[in-house]
Amino acid sequence: MKRWTLTIWVLALIASLTVGLIGCSSQTATPSPTAASTKKESAPTEKPASPATPKAGEPKTSDTASKPSGQPIVLGVPTALGTIEGADSLRAVQLAVEEINAKGGVSVGGVKRPFEVVSIDTREAEAGTPTNDALAATEKLITEKKPNAIVVGAFRSEVFLASMDLIAKYKLPYITSIAMTPEFEKKMQAEPEKYKYFFRTGLNAPYLVGNLIKVMEFTGKKFSFKKVYFINQDVAWAKGTSDALEKWAKANGWEVVGHDAYPTGSSDFSSSLNKAKSGGAQLVVPIFDMPQSGVLVKQAKSVKLQALIAGFISPAAPGTAWKAFDGEVAGLVNFLFENGSMPVKAVPKSVAFVENYGKKYGEEQKQKLSGHGPGPAYDSVYVLAAAIEKAGSVDADAVVSALEKTDTDGVIGKIKFNKDHQVIYGTNPKETAISTAFQWKAPGVRVPVFPEAAAEAEIELTK
Amino acid sequence: MEASVLLYGLVNSAVLMLTALGFSLTFGLSGVANFAHGSLYLAAGFIAWMILHYLGLPFMLSVVLTIIIVGILGAAMYRYILMPVRGIALSEVIATFAVGVAILEFFRWAGFVTYDFNLPSFVKGGVEIAGVDVDYQRVIIIGIGAGLAALLWYFSHKTKIGLALRGMAQDEYTALSLGIDSDWAAAISVGLGAALAAVAGLAILPLGLISINIGYDVLLIALAVTVLGGLESTTGLMVGSLILGFASVITANYLGPQWSEVVYLVAIVVVLAIKPSGLFGKFKELEERV
Numbered sequence: 001m002k003r004w005t006l007t008i009w010v011l012a013l014i015a016s017l018t019v020g021l022i023g024c025s026s027q028t029a030t031p032s033p034t035a036a037s038t039k040k041e042s043a044p045t046e047k048p049a050s051p052a053t054p055k056a057g058e059p060k061t062s063d064t065a066s067k068p069s070g071q072p073i074v075l076g077v078p079t080a081l082g083t084i085e086g087a088d089s090l091r092a093v094q095l096a097v098e099e100i101n102a103k104g105g106v107s108v109g110g111v112k113r114p115f116e117v118v119s120i121d122t123r124e125a126e127a128g129t130p131t132n133d134a135l136a137a138t139e140k141l142i143t144e145k146k147p148n149a150i151v152v153g154a155f156r157s158e159v160f161l162a163s164m165d166l167i168a169k170y171k172l173p174y175i176t177s178i179a180m181t182p183e184f185e186k187k188m189q190a191e192p193e194k195y196k197y198f199f200r201t202g203l204n205a206p207y208l209v210g211n212l213i214k215v216m217e218f219t220g221k222k223f224s225f226k227k228v229y230f231i232n233q234d235v236a237w238a239k240g241t242s243d244a245l246e247k248w249a250k251a252n253g254w255e256v257v258g259h260d261a262y263p264t265g266s267s268d269f270s271s272s273l274n275k276a277k278s279g280g281a282q283l284v285v286p287i288f289d290m291p292q293s294g295v296l297v298k299q300a301k302s303v304k305l306q307a308l309i310a311g312f313i314s315p316a317a318p319g320t321a322w323k324a325f326d327g328e329v330a331g332l333v334n335f336l337f338e339n340g341s342m343p344v345k346a347v348p349k350s351v352a353f354v355e356n357y358g359k360k361y362g363e364e365q366k367q368k369l370s371g372h373g374p375g376p377a378y379d380s381v382y383v384l385a386a387a388i389e390k391a392g393s394v395d396a397d398a399v400v401s402a403l404e405k406t407d408t409d410g411v412i413g414k415i416k417f418n419k420d421h422q423v424i425y426g427t428n429p430k431e432t433a434i435s436t437a438f439q440w441k442a443p444g445v446r447v448p449v450f451p452e453a454a455a456e457a458e459i460e461l462t463k
Numbered sequence: 464m465e466a467s468v469l470l471y472g473l474v475n476s477a478v479l480m481l482t483a484l485g486f487s488l489t490f491g492l493s494g495v496a497n498f499a500h501g502s503l504y505l506a507a508g509f510i511a512w513m514i515l516h517y518l519g520l521p522f523m524l525s526v527v528l529t530i531i532i533v534g535i536l537g538a539a540m541y542r543y544i545l546m547p548v549r550g551i552a553l554s555e556v557i558a559t560f561a562v563g564v565a566i567l568e569f570f571r572w573a574g575f576v577t578y579d580f581n582l583p584s585f586v587k588g589g590v591e592i593a594g595v596d597v598d599y600q601r602v603i604i605i606g607i608g609a610g611l612a613a614l615l616w617y618f619s620h621k622t623k624i625g626l627a628l629r630g631m632a633q634d635e636y637t638a639l640s641l642g643i644d645s646d647w648a649a650a651i652s653v654g655l656g657a658a659l660a661a662v663a664g665l666a667i668l669p670l671g672l673i674s675i676n677i678g679y680d681v682l683l684i685a686l687a688v689t690v691l692g693g694l695e696s697t698t699g700l701m702v703g704s705l706i707l708g709f710a711s712v713i714t715a716n717y718l719g720p721q722w723s724e725v726v727y728l729v730a731i732v733v734v735l736a737i738k739p740s741g742l743f744g745k746f747k748e749l750e751e752r753v
Contacts, residue, residue, distance in 0.1 A: 263724050268475070304596045324578060
């Protein structure tokens, strides 16, 4: 008894020392999104004075600026901060706030007021978190921190839709950038006066389908592709997207070799990839936002699938994916839902955003920027600042009226809201916001290939 | 297509067997249903990743160190958490499940939620078997699974320590009267099960990314395989893995991958309803144990 107890103690000590050693040497460890979420931005200490919206590439600070002196304008960020999209979006908001405050803050009726960010982790992306809990967290933030507006907002569509009634009660401008459901527009159309406080800068599902169709059309013409295989995560948004694509493909002369859905958490896609191979699929369209989906391309290489893979695989979107997957993502065409998480020359503000993000959070975080959320979250703050300045107050109704008239350039392209308060997405960043598709090419670079107006190279087939 | 189903069915069976081996062994040798099994599997992946990336040690050395560390963690979990509730089956289940959730949530809290956590394959590349391409890692998994099952059968049936552990599992008081320390035996078996969870994780995780939710999935798989085969039976483990492995691949190929996980849940429900001790369960009915 004593002998083995002593042995356990000694071994546990060795284990502790090993773990400690690992911890001490982990200078490049992944920062905790939770830690990021609880950090409050400190008051600006520099002295800028230019308008809230900076020009692309403009330095963050100016010696001639004045320090904001008024009461802070509080921005609430209730979202799933444990997710990459949520954590990156909060960082993007904090960056925008820091830039605006450094330039003197927001001019409200002649008074310069700084932005202040308050956030709460709704944990809504975690399995088993009921919608009610996420709503309770949002309401807690509203009642305790009394934000003047909300940005980023709900992560899951069902939470977002449920939030609409809650927010309507508090009458707060709410600019969402992650939830993609088209039901938002339907609710807006049904009761525009009740829900007028809601705006969406992020991509919605119909726009995503439209973009993927354009890529299919392009590859169909360029490479004479006619056989496609769809693989999607078995969740509402991915299933809806894939089903709509399949419907379009069948109506436009494509042969659909197969269409499979995988439960969240699946990590073996070999059955679909083998079927795609034996069926002679030329194009494989994956739609996934779960971590395990990153290995789909790796497994496609293992089974020697020759088809072009073009779609959305969230783990293959960050700049770190090449290293994470040992270069086996080569040739993959992947969408960034909204422009902004990698520099695109056709959208100068995206170049400045990514550069400034890297300066504030480090090169590693810059490389890891999520393809969904950060760009529109960053733009949301600037759009809101401009609307408050235009309204001359933080009164919700006045700010909403000003937001409706937004017409500005952002990191996602041109920002204009349609009548349902959804930012208009298209293919020309001078006229609309854009999604960007890139292709992974050796030696580990992401090259924009879609839309044509932002492309820096053409899609290539790799062996 | 049939060759593909056969080959990948076999691979999947090996993956399931390897995944469940530690859980089954611990229960078979000590009667402890270690519900932290999935978390230890996941922890092995993250520990190996940290050793590789932060200490820069060679991969195979990282593998060995990880197996040792996770084995020690398992034994320590028995000594400090399970020993006070030893013999109260429900408390053991609750305690191990709580430890498992704590481990998973610790990694979530520590920020292990990005897409960077990926272990390298033992050998890169693949081979064509009967016209079907399969990567070497999957072939290696079949080898590791078969080798470990044989080794553990030999250990538990032919070695003195193995027999002592089995004796303890069969009748604790008789074993005590013969001088076998029950706590020592249980700590060894929980530690060995944890080390096997690490072996499984290190062999299987290179096929995918390491993400928190895998911990829950692994526990479900381990439960399904061992409940189907019989909680304390090595033969049952192998047969259960083969049945579920092929059923899952056939379901994925002919009904759709979204139905393949249902196979595990259906197996648990059906076996519990018809033969609670599992196909090859020998000692006691499941309902008496858990």
